[in-house]
Amino acid sequence: MARKHRKLSPLEIVQRVLLIPLGAVAMAVALEIFLVPNEVIDGGITGLSIVASELSNVALGIFIFVLNLPFLMIGYKQIGKTFALSTLYGIVVMSVTTALLHHVHPFTEEKILAVLFGGVILGFGIGLVLRYGGSLDGLEIVAILISKKTRISVGQIILFLNVFVFIIAGFVFGWDSAMYSIFTFYIASKVMDIVVQGLDESKSVTIISSEYEEISEAIMERLGRSTTYIYARGGYSREDTQMLYCVVTRLELAKLKSVVHEIDQSAFIAVQNVADVHGGNFEKKAIH
Structure with missing residues (x-):
């Protein structure tokens, strides 16, 4: 049909x-x-x-x-x-x-x-x-x-x-x-x-760090954004870990990087443009 x-x-x-x-x-x-x-x-x-x-x-x-x-x-x-x-x-x-x-x-x-x-x-x-x-x-x-x-x-x-x-x-x-x-x-x-x-163009962010739990909590507390854990395995170390994925506005990106680097200076952060975002808690604003 x-x-x-x-x-x-x-x-x-x-x-x-x-x-x-x-x-x-x-x-x-x-x-x-x-x-x-x-x-x-x-x-x-x-x-x-x-x-x-x-x-x-x-x-x-x-x-x-x-x-x-x-x-x-x-x-x-x-x-x-x-x-x-x-x-x-x-x-x-x-x-x-x-x-x-x-x-x-x-x-x-x-x-x-x-x-x-x-x-x-x-x-x-x-x-x-x-x-x-x-x-x-x-x-x-x-x-x-x-x-x-x-x-x-x-x-x-x-x-x-x-x-x-x-x-x-x-x-x-x-x-x-x-x-x-x-x-x-x-x-x-x-x-x-x-x-x-819009001026609040969205960005998707992938974060790889051994301090993923602390970083996830900090992003929630200071930006009001939820994160998703994605299972990953290091290609060099062969160790199991978790990647963090979240979506923020363009204006929040600098603050997110600052939050991550306060916890782990060596954290890997990959940023991509997002054409459109619907659903979830994306409309929520930062609470700190």
Whole structure:
């Protein structure tokens, strides 16, 4: 029997209806008020749309919609109805908003300021749409599908494909503009990560120490975080031991390291990024 997809709650529906267009409007503002007038482009299908608009004098919003449409159809079949419709909703809003803002005078003609402010607003808009289940660029859909069939991450695929977009931009707008565009893409990607993951980005921590029991108690008492014991055997010593595993926020990581090293200076600590965390006592705050 085919597995049924979970239906969205009323709150999730309201969030998508209100916040996806907010993100789309933010992206349109970044493009039309800051970036495009200063010959700085975004990556992906949006970047190709900006190049096509420059070469043909056809409105940017038309290219954004038309070039994304085939990828939306692929996304509808391969990724899911809800994602595709959310993406279509965001792209339509963005296309219309770019058309409305096309003749608005840019806020600045200083490229550095345009890159900084445009990149931040662009990252905020893209991140908001991604966080609430949509996308504003068909290139992300392509990257998701390629990633499913390969071992390459979505981020690496997007970066690789965008190299060609920025090379094209270099021939059309000049290499200075292409380099400004790469810098804008970098700023936007960092802001996007903050919006999607939040400032309290989670970290998973693995600790190997002979003082594991004392360290576990200290983490509970001073950070309010529970730990999990994982059986392990030393490859060199051949001795049985226990590893500690716990999840903390980015802001708690430094304190955790300090707690561990107070007990065992030679403790091994491995830290990894965690995309999302649900359940358990993770929402509890430190009690000391």
